[in-house]
Amino acid sequence: DQQVKQNSPSLSVQEGRISILNCDYTNSMFDYFLWYKKYPAEGPTFLISISSIKDKNEDGRFTVFLNKSAKHLSLHIVPSQPGDSAVYFCAASAKYGNKLVFGAGTILRVKS
Amino acid sequence: EAGVAQSPRYKIIEKRQSVAFWCNPISGHATLYWYQQILGQGPKLLIQFQNNGVVDDSQLPKDRFSAERLKGVDSTLKIQPAKLEDSAVYLCASSRTSGRAVVGELFFGEGSRLTVL
Numbered sequence: 001d002q003q004v005k006q007n008s009p010s011l012s013v014q015e016g017r018i019s020i021l022n023c024d025y026t027n028s029m030f031d032y033f034l035w036y037k038k039y040p041a042e043g044p045t046f047l048i049s050i051s052s053i054k055d056k057n058e059d060g061r062f063t064v065f066l067n068k069s070a071k072h073l074s075l076h077i078v079p080s081q082p083g084d085s086a087v088y089f090c091a092a093s094a095k096y097g098n099k100l101v102f103g104a105g106t107i108l109r110v111k112s
Numbered sequence: 113e114a115g116v117a118q119s120p121r122y123k124i125i126e127k128r129q130s131v132a133f134w135c136n137p138i139s140g141h142a143t144l145y146w147y148q149q150i151l152g153q154g155p156k157l158l159i160q161f162q163n164n165g166v167v168d169d170s171q172l173p174k175d176r177f178s179a180e181r182l183k184g185v186d187s188t189l190k191i192q193p194a195k196l197e198d199s200a201v202y203l204c205a206s207s208r209t210s211g212r213a214v215v216g217e218l219f220f221g222e223g224s225r226l227t228v229l
Contacts, residue, residue, distance in 0.1 A: 004154070032216050043116070043203055043220030044155070051215070089154055093216045099168055100216060102154030 003027045004092050006103035015112045019077040023090030023103055026071065030092040034100065035064060035075050038087040047088075048075070080110045114138065116221035118204050124227045130192035133224045136185070137206030143167075144181055145218060146189050147203040155203055161187065162209075194228045201225050 005024045013019045023033075031052040036044035050057040050064045050073065057064050063076045077084055090103040117136040125131050137144050142163050147155035158177065160168040163184040172179070176195070181187040191198055202225075205218040 006154075034216050041222065043205070043222050044218075045220070046217045049216060091154075091216070099157050099160065100218065102156070104152065104154045 002104075003030075004090055004101050004103040006088075006090055006106050008106050009104075010107040010109070012109045012111060013080045015082055015110055016079045019075075019080045019084065019108055019110065021075040021077075021088050021090075021106050021108065023073050023075075024071060025073075025092050027092070027094065027101075028071070029094045030101075032093045033064070033066060033073050034091045034093070035062075036089040036091060036102075038089065038105070044089055077108075080108075082110050082112045084108060085110050116204055116206055116219055118202075118221035118224050120224055121222065122225050122227075124229065125194055126229050127196055128193040130190065131194060131226060132188050132190045133202050133204075133226075135187045135189070135204030135221060137187075137204070138219055140208070141206035141219070142184070142209045143207045144187050145205040145207075146179055146187070147205065147220075149201045149203055149223070151200070158189070191226075194226075196228050199226055199228045 003026050034049040035047040037047045038044040048059050048062050048064050050066050055066050066073045087105045089105045091100040093100050119134050144161045146158045149155045158172045159179045161181040164181045179189045201223040203223045205220045207218050
């Protein structure tokens with residue numbers, strides 16, 4: 001039972017363009033959403049998060065959008081840089097500090 | 113601050129053997145997590161500790177997996193006996209529980225890659 005789904009296994013984008021990574025969830029009890037980035041041979045690192053009371057959160061080149069009615073969130077990276085090439089995981093939580101449920105990840109490749 | 117430390121980084125064993133992984137969280141982090149990441153999948157929570165008490169172990173295969181966090185600091189995860197399907201990266205993470213905590217933000221170690229032959 002996949003409660004958090006990332007349907008695109010991989011994405012390739014030209015340097016300087018926008019990268020859009022998508023995530024869908026099924027559990028209506030989720031109220032906090034996070035994106036993690038993972039480089040090879042390293043653990044995931046926190047990137048950005050959003051609470052269900054918001055529909056947008058921005059941090060520099062990274063913006064996360066939340067559409068609660070569609071149970072969908074997306075991560076926008078503008079402009080994309082080669083150093084952004086990594087695996088991006090979407091994660092969701094039903095309450096503070098409790099059990100993060102992760103998606104399968106999307107491999108982003110930014111070509112220079 | 114020093115990150116989450118894990119060892120060993122790599123382990124190859126035969127099925128039915130046992131293995132143990134060690135984790136030292138970031139100093140002052142009360143919450144510690146063990147995740148299992150199978151190739152091509154996202155991390156799956158095995159067990160969550162708050163200090164030295166278990167908060168959630170609902171997805172831990174208790175017939176073969178065990179974990180402890182003595183004194184509320186470092187932790188060990190043991191698999192005995194191992195099965196082929198246990199081949200995965202075992203990630204340890206820790207989190208702050210107050211103060212500057214970002215809700216849900218976990219700090220992960222580099223992981224321990226297990227191959228069961």
